[in-house]
Amino acid sequence: MNIKIIAVGKIKEDYVKTALNDYIKRLSPYYRLTVTEIPAEQIMDESLAEKYKEIEANKILSDIKSESFVITLEIAGKNLSSEEFAAKIKDISYSGYNELIFIIGGANGLHKKVSDIADFKLSFSKMTFTHQLIRLILTEQIYRAAKINANEPYHR
Secondary structure, X not given: OEEEEEEEOOOXXXXXXXXXXXXXXHHOOOOEEEEEEEOOOOOOOHHHHXXXXXXXXXXXXXXXXXXOEEEEEEXXXXXXXXXXXXXXXXXXXXXXXXXXXXXXXXXXXXOHHHHOOOOEEEEOOOOOXXXXXXXXXXXXXXXXXXXXXXXXXXXX
């Protein structure tokens, strides 16, 4: 199964880039993981924040195939343990989907039209994280899920 992460914003810190690339390399025996970065809109006027989110949403939606399973990362999403997350990925792959897409919004969150197309809404915490950090956490959890699903050891 192919896994794609669509994320608003770019990774700026080298240490995050290094960690992400390490996990992507580790994932290669299990999944093909690609990352699409959507440029974040610069908000010049807070009263137009919703419009900027819609611009980002249109870019996100243009990169999604209708036959993909879409998971959005949202504070109001469902919390899963690592084992439950692994089972979710396994269930999706057994359901005949060729592509699993994770969507990470920008600083202003996701526009409603992106949230509305989600097949599943996932939350890692009620806390807010930077898009850079959540991308690293997500990638690590995908790797952990791959190890769990392959019945291979992983740090507890």
